[in-house]
Amino acid sequence: MAAGIGGTALVFWLMMILGFATFGSHSQALLLNNYHGSQDIMATVARVFTGIAIISGYALMFAGLKAALFSFMKLDRPGVEKRDSKQNTISAILVAAIATAACFVTEHELATVIGIVGSVFGSVVIYMFPAFININLLRQKDKKGNPVAKPFFPGEILFNKIMAVFGVVFAVLGTWISLAEGGH
Amino acid sequence: MSAAGGTGAALATIILFVFGFLSWYSLVTWARAADVVLVKAKAENAGESLSAVWERVLPNGKLTTYIPDLGCVALTIGCLLFYSAFIGDIFGSLVSGLTGLPDILRTRWFVLLLLHAFPILPLCLKKDLSSLKYSSMTGLVGIFYTIFFVGKRLTDGTYAEGGEFFDLMPSKFQPAGLAGFPQKGGLLGYVGDMPPFHYGKGLLVLSTMGCVSYACHYNAVKVGLVQPRSCLFARVPADIVSHTCALLAVCLDDCDSSSTSWSSRIELFQRCRVSWLLVLVERRWCFGS
Numbered sequence: 001m002a003a004g005i006g007g008t009a010l011v012f013w014l015m016m017i018l019g020f021a022t023f024g025s026h027s028q029a030l031l032l033n034n035y036h037g038s039q040d041i042m043a044t045v046a047r048v049f050t051g052i053a054i055i056s057g058y059a060l061m062f063a064g065l066k067a068a069l070f071s072f073m074k075l076d077r078p079g080v081e082k083r084d085s086k087q088n089t090i091s092a093i094l095v096a097a098i099a100t101a102a103c104f105v106t107e108h109e110l111a112t113v114i115g116i117v118g119s120v121f122g123s124v125v126i127y128m129f130p131a132f133i134n135i136n137l138l139r140q141k142d143k144k145g146n147p148v149a150k151p152f153f154p155g156e157i158l159f160n161k162i163m164a165v166f167g168v169v170f171a172v173l174g175t176w177i178s179l180a181e182g183g184h
Numbered sequence: 185m186s187a188a189g190g191t192g193a194a195l196a197t198i199i200l201f202v203f204g205f206l207s208w209y210s211l212v213t214w215a216r217a218a219d220v221v222l223v224k225a226k227a228e229n230a231g232e233s234l235s236a237v238w239e240r241v242l243p244n245g246k247l248t249t250y251i252p253d254l255g256c257v258a259l260t261i262g263c264l265l266f267y268s269a270f271i272g273d274i275f276g277s278l279v280s281g282l283t284g285l286p287d288i289l290r291t292r293w294f295v296l297l298l299l300h301a302f303p304i305l306p307l308c309l310k311k312d313l314s315s316l317k318y319s320s321m322t323g324l325v326g327i328f329y330t331i332f333f334v335g336k337r338l339t340d341g342t343y344a345e346g347g348e349f350f351d352l353m354p355s356k357f358q359p360a361g362l363a364g365f366p367q368k369g370g371l372l373g374y375v376g377d378m379p380p381f382h383y384g385k386g387l388l389v390l391s392t393m394g395c396v397s398y399a400c401h402y403n404a405v406k407v408g409l410v411q412p413r414s415c416l417f418a419r420v421p422a423d424i425v426s427h428t429c430a431l432l433a434v435c436l437d438d439c440d441s442s443s444t445s446w447s448s449r450i451e452l453f454q455r456c457r458v459s460w461l462l463v464l465v466e467r468r469w470c471f472g473s
Contacts, residue, residue, distance in 0.1 A: 011327055011328065011331055014331050014334075014335065015330070015331055015334060017372065017375060018331070018334045018335045018338050019334050020373070020374055020375050021338055021372050021373030021374055021375050022334065022337060022338045022343060022344075022359060022373060022374075023343070023357075023358075023359045023360075023374070024359050024360050024361050024362060024373065024374030024377070025360045025361060025362045025363065025374070026356060026357060026358060026359060026360040028357065031334065032330075033357065034343070034353070034357050035337065035343070035349070036349050036352050036353060037277070038281060039349060039352055040337075040342075040349055042333050042336070042337075043333065043337075044278070045329070045333070046326075046329065046330045046333045046334075047274055047278060048278060048326075049325070049326025049327070049329050049330055050274065050326060050330060051271060051274045051275050051278075052322055052323060052326045053322075053323035053324075053326045053327055054267055054270060054271055054274075054323075055271065055299065055303065055304055055307075055319070055323075056307075056316070056319040056320050056322055056323030057267075057320075057323060058264065058267050058268075058271075058304050058307070058308070059304070059307035059308050059310065059316050059319065060316060060320070060403065061260055061263055061264055061267070061402070062260070062264060062307075062308040063308075063310075063316075063403060064256060064260050064402030064403045065256070065257060065260035065261060065264065065402070066308075067232055067233040067234075067256070067402070067403070067405075068233050068234065068235070068252070068253045068254075068255075068256035068257045068260065068402060069253070069257050070233075071233035071235045071236065071249065071253050072235070072249075072250055072253035072254060072257065076232075076233065088309055091308055091309055092305060092309070095300055095304060095305050095308055096300070098261070098264050098265055098268050098300075099268050099296060099297055099300035099304075100297075101265060101268070102265060102268030102269040102271075102272055102296060103272065103292070103293040103296055103297065105265075105269055106269055106272075106273060110265065110266055110269055113262075114262050114263075114265070114266050117258060117259065117262035118259070118262060118263070119392065121255050121256075121258045121259035121262070122259060124255050124259075125234070125252075125255050125256060125259055125401050125402065126206075126207055126210050126401050127206065127210060129234065129238070129252055129255065129401075130209075130210035130213050130214055130401070131210075132242060133213065133214070133217050133237060133238065133241050133242070134213050134217070136241050136242050136243070137216075137217050137220065137221075137241050140241070148220050148221075149216060149217070149220045152209075152212075152213075163206065163209075163210075166206070170391070170392060173388070173391070173392050174392040177388065177389060177392050
């Protein structure tokens with residue numbers, strides 16, 4: 001397990017060091033933009049591979065969307081009639097709708113809106129929801145009066161309260177920066 | 185790292201560790217909660233969503249399951265919309281240069297819709313995350329190649345002044361030192377130019393990016409349910425390292441305050457995705473299948 005995530009760490013570290021070492025202050029947020037679009041064949045291949053990597057990750061993120069949406073629509077219960085058929089139909093409609101919407105906008109046009117969505121809901125899902133879950137879970141006891149879950153470290157409940165506040169702060173901060181950047 | 189005045193490499197690293205630790209912690213705790221209320225409690229008819237855990241942990245959780253569900257839906261739809269636009273942009277520009285194809289086949293919208301019909305839709309209809317391992321592996325190969333490519337271009341000097349491609353690029357894409365910091369040169373190029381603990385307004389940008397750069401928690405319960413405890417806790421140190429380097433990569437690449445918005449966010453989400461790809465590899469190792 002550690003080898004897999006360790007490999008990820010190595011990949012990211014190398015991209016960071018090598019990219020910045022090459023272009024310094026003119027390094028683009030999307031580093032491949034620093035490389036020539038047609039003369040540099042290796043860069044073109046890298047763009048193709050980047051696109052393939054995004055496609056491969058698309059399904060992973062879509063899996064998260066399906067889990068949440070089907071839970072909201074109560075379509076994830078085993079007793080639902082024609083559950084698989086309904087799920088596949090909704091999934092196909094979602095992919096079509098997202099693809100169609102993307103035909104009318106470019107990544108730059110989506111910048112501010114997505115920045116706000118990412119900041120708000122990202123902070124909520126990553127920091128606030130887990131904090132609420134942990135605070136309640138660590139306080140729960142079973143029928144014998146024993147805690148149902150052991151804390152990872154002392155003071156974990158307080159830590160989660162701080163993390164919840166942390167999430168609120170960065171939701172506001174991220175929204176502010178997205179709006180500030182969108183105004184330029 | 186140099187956005188809005190810049191952030192030193194050491195300070196950026198610390199920020200990465202902080203957000204990486206927090207993101208890892210929230211991931212693991214989702215899995216812990218799922219383990220307690222879904223696995224050990226042998227919950228019947230429970231889904232694999234965050235709300236499945238939410239309703240069993242929070243008081244009156246059943247009444248508010250829509251909150252985590254809609255939060256995840258909003259987050260993932262926003263990201264997927266951007267992914268789709270990005271796929272259209274990158275493949276549209278690649279195909280537009282292919283001569284010999286009819287004009288309609290070289291349009292951005294056609295390429296975008298075609299790719300969503302195949303292979304994206306079949307992949308999205310998969311039920312089990314482990315079935316995505318082949319496409320995930322392909323993505324990983326692409327990432328490794330990109331690493332190799334970036335390293336090769338650094339060492340061969342083709343983009344440095346006097347190199348083969350230097351004059352072909354607009355000045356804003358050519359290598360340049362950081363304003364206000366003398367160029368020291370050396371093996372790491374521009375990396376060592378800024379004092380390691382330097383900070384400015386860019387620290388704020390860096391922090392807000394780091395806050396959500398590991399946004400992959402929408403699958404936390406799904407993956408956490410299939411990981412044995414030993415594997416879950418064994419990857420703790422590796423998680424911290426990977427997430428740390430993920431954001432550090434973004435930090436040090438991020439040098440233009442005007443470009444910190446969208447392209448940098450897709451980079452952040454790409455790195456989250458790579459972490460999830462490696463999680464699938466980990467599953468394979470843990471289960472030996």
